[in-house]
Amino acid sequence: MRIERIFADKNKKRKIRVDPLNLCHPRSNHAQSKRELIMTNNNYAIEARGLNIYYDDFLAVRDVNLKIEARKITAIIGPSGCGKSTMLRAFNRMNELVPSAWAKGEVLYHGENIYAPDVDPVEVRRRIGMVFQKPNPFPKSIYENVAWGARINGYRGNMDELVEQSLRGAAIWDEVKDKLDQSGLSLSGGQQQRLCIARTIAIKPDIILMDEPASALDPIATLKIEELMHELSKEFTIIVVTHNMQQAARVSDFTAFFNLGEDRAGVLEEYDKTNKLFTNPAKQTTEDYITGRFG
Amino acid sequence: MSEFKANLDIRHRAGHIWRNIFRASTVFGILALIVLLLNIANSAFGYVAIENDINPADLAINSIPIEQLHQVDLVWILEQNVSAGLFRRLESEMPWEERAREEIYDLVVERVVNPQVVHTWPLGGSLFHRAEIQAEVAAKFPGATLEFRSWLTGDFLTTPQSPEADRAGVRTAILGSGWTIAITILFAFPLGVGAAIYLEEYASDNRLNRVIQTNINNLAGVPSIIYGMLGLAIFVRALEPFTSGAIFGAVDDTATASGRTIISAGMTLGLLILPLIIINAQEAIKAVSNSLRQASYGMGATRWQTVWHHVLPNAISGILTGTILAISRAIGETAPLVVVGASTFITFDPEGPFSKFTTLPIQIYQWTARPQAEFRNIAAAAILVLLAMLLSMNAAAVVLRNRYNRKI
Numbered sequence: 259m260r261i262e263r264i265f266a267d268k269n270k271k272r273k274i275r276v277d278p279l280n281l282c283h284p285r286s287n288h289a290q291s292k293r294e295l296i297m298t299n300n301n302y303a304i305e306a307r308g309l310n311i312y313y314d315d316f317l318a319v320r321d322v323n324l325k326i327e328a329r330k331i332t333a334i335i336g337p338s339g340c341g342k343s344t345m346l347r348a349f350n351r352m353n354e355l356v357p358s359a360w361a362k363g364e365v366l367y368h369g370e371n372i373y374a375p376d377v378d379p380v381e382v383r384r385r386i387g388m389v390f391q392k393p394n395p396f397p398k399s400i401y402e403n404v405a406w407g408a409r410i411n412g413y414r415g416n417m418d419e420l421v422e423q424s425l426r427g428a429a430i431w432d433e434v435k436d437k438l439d440q441s442g443l444s445l446s447g448g449q450q451q452r453l454c455i456a457r458t459i460a461i462k463p464d465i466i467l468m469d470e471p472a473s474a475l476d477p478i479a480t481l482k483i484e485e486l487m488h489e490l491s492k493e494f495t496i497i498v499v500t501h502n503m504q505q506a507a508r509v510s511d512f513t514a515f516f517n518l519g520e521d522r523a524g525v526l527e528e529y530d531k532t533n534k535l536f537t538n539p540a541k542q543t544t545e546d547y548i549t550g551r552f553g
Numbered sequence: 554m555s556e557f558k559a560n561l562d563i564r565h566r567a568g569h570i571w572r573n574i575f576r577a578s579t580v581f582g583i584l585a586l587i588v589l590l591l592n593i594a595n596s597a598f599g600y601v602a603i604e605n606d607i608n609p610a611d612l613a614i615n616s617i618p619i620e621q622l623h624q625v626d627l628v629w630i631l632e633q634n635v636s637a638g639l640f641r642r643l644e645s646e647m648p649w650e651e652r653a654r655e656e657i658y659d660l661v662v663e664r665v666v667n668p669q670v671v672h673t674w675p676l677g678g679s680l681f682h683r684a685e686i687q688a689e690v691a692a693k694f695p696g697a698t699l700e701f702r703s704w705l706t707g708d709f710l711t712t713p714q715s716p717e718a719d720r721a722g723v724r725t726a727i728l729g730s731g732w733t734i735a736i737t738i739l740f741a742f743p744l745g746v747g748a749a750i751y752l753e754e755y756a757s758d759n760r761l762n763r764v765i766q767t768n769i770n771n772l773a774g775v776p777s778i779i780y781g782m783l784g785l786a787i788f789v790r791a792l793e794p795f796t797s798g799a800i801f802g803a804v805d806d807t808a809t810a811s812g813r814t815i816i817s818a819g820m821t822l823g824l825l826i827l828p829l830i831i832i833n834a835q836e837a838i839k840a841v842s843n844s845l846r847q848a849s850y851g852m853g854a855t856r857w858q859t860v861w862h863h864v865l866p867n868a869i870s871g872i873l874t875g876t877i878l879a880i881s882r883a884i885g886e887t888a889p890l891v892v893v894g895a896s897t898f899i900t901f902d903p904e905g906p907f908s909k910f911t912t913l914p915i916q917i918y919q920w921t922a923r924p925q926a927e928f929r930n931i932a933a934a935a936i937l938v939l940l941a942m943l944l945s946m947n948a949a950a951v952v953l954r955n956r957y958n959r960k961i
Contacts, residue, residue: 384853394844407852
């Protein structure tokens with residue numbers, strides 16, 4: 259695969275491990291072909307199975323079963339505090355940075371449970387990149403912002419090329435090509451967010467998680483991000499958490515609606531094609547939410 | 554409305570009172586500082602009355618003053634005025650022909666003229682009561698001359714300790730302080746920053762780590778003399794083969810230093826400031842925004858890559874500032890060094906970490922304890938040297954902070 263080719267010049271042992279089908283220890287050829295079969299038979303990029311997420315003993319998200327389609331945009335919507343961000347961060351084990359958070363259940367990435375004890379979260383996050391709510395470029399030059407992630411992940415190709423390609427991919431090249439040595443923090447909010455997207459695609463992830471990527475931006479910058487998401491979905495699977503239902507309706511192919519259960523735990527209420535969910539929801543609560551009766 | 558107005562007046566009045574209280578405390582602090590500085594300057598400068606055994610004018614030959622006399626004449630003066638034994642001894646140390654003229658002139662001044670400070674006046678009196686001082690000199694010390702002296706001179710910085718206040722300097726003490734602080738930095742900085750990184754970035758929030766954290770905070774408040782006892786027990790006694798340099802074969806024969814060496818002192822001071830460095834570095838690391846860590850982890854960075862590439866570069870100015878302030882404290886410490894066994898009188902330069910040593914605060918402490926008035930003057934001068942060292946370190950802290958803050 260593409261990813262494998264780019265990182266192929268790392269050492270041999272690593273090369274085996276970067277195979278996206280093989281996040282865990284190398285398995286037998288038989289197991290390999292079985293997983294490839296799964297890949298070809300369905301088109302899911304990542305799948306949560308019976309996933310419960312806790313903060314200490316507080317259950318934040320209950321028993322989620324969710325299959326995310328590859329190279330599509332899936333939006334996660336729902337009222338405040340229903341565990342949307344928690345759910346999103348469960349997909350690349352970012353929750354673990356909060357010491358009290360822990361998860362029960364499975365998240366299958368190409369048929370492999372990323373919560374299995376022998377999976378390294380560092381590897382997971384390399385494959386499943388993340389863009390945050392508040393633009394958070396590194397306090398380094400624009401060039402370094404993009405190059406850093408690839409460099410620490412062992413990229414040894416032509417760095418200038420990769421930087422340009424990534425900045426073009428994030429539709430920000432024309433704005434920054436003459437000032438690559440300036441600080442990433444000198445850009446405007448919308449540009450910073452696109453820079454963050456550029457540095458994420460520079461490490462060639464499979465999936466990009468976006469946690470309300472436009473909520474801190476003005477409408478024009480928001481529009482640019484949304485257009486960019488459309489472009490990116492040709493190449494990447496995108497999961498986006500948003501508070502803005504119009505945005506979900508505009509950009510996403512699929513929508514997952516999370517709601518608060520009776521015990522304050524978030525539950526997946528409904529999951530369907532965006533068209534269907536917004537025009538003809540199966541559940542009354544979904545309709546109430548998308549028509550603005552609560553939340 | 555009028556009720557609101559009355560109420561507003563009361564609120565404003567309370568504000569004014571508090572503002573004046575805060576201003577008064579600031580003014581008090583500044584006044585205290587000024588008084589301290591004036592007090593030191595008062596002793597470090599001022600008139601001195603100098604009495605000579607022989608008036609230099611009386612030594613003139615054919616009315617040529619001794620400053621302009623030829624080498625041969627100076628030797629003749631020496632021969633006339635010192636005992637024959639001393640003259641022979643000086644000659645046998647080095648023949649007169651081989652000595653420079655200046656050297657012989659200095660000998661004449663030292664051995665024949667022999668100027669002595671018989672009385673000193675503080676700066677305040679020297680400035681405002683000049684006439685009285687002159688009258689006093691004329692009455693009490695008829696042969697003495699009055700001159701204004703700064704006790705802080707270039708010679709004071711470069712000459713070693715001496716039993717005579719007039720000839721004593723702080724060279725040994727400055728070098729001792731420098732060596733000690735170098736050891737302190739080498740010992741405490743890596744340990745302290747390492748511990749801070751571990752506690753902030755790696756340690757989980759369990760009971761044991763909370764106990765450790767509380768104890769570090771408490772250690773920062775332990776009296777320094779207790780660190781001195783610790784240093785005495787561990788570095789001087791228990792680790793004597795190491796701290797005396799015996800296991801490196803570096804024992805100098807002049808020394809009965811045993812473990813009472815620079816390295817013991819440096820490590821004791823290192824222990825003393827270790828909690829300060831840890832706490833300061835922890836604060837600096839905490840101040841690094843969490844979104845930066847998340848961004849880094851989100852890119853597939855390991856913990857170490859995150860710490861090395863993002864946390865440390867953004868925390869380094871705070872870490873350095875905290876460290877320098879901690880070191881400033883170590884420079885001024887006296888009590889633990891007394892316990893560890895700093896020498897009070899030492900005239901040779903320290904040669905390495907296994908030498909006996911003295912430091913500036915010890916030197917000042919020892920001089921202020923002397924009965925002769927002149928020692929108080931040179932103590933004040935040494936305090937000025939110490940203050941200058943502290944201020945330059947603090948200035949370095951500010952420069953470093955600004956420099957790293959400007960970098961993007």
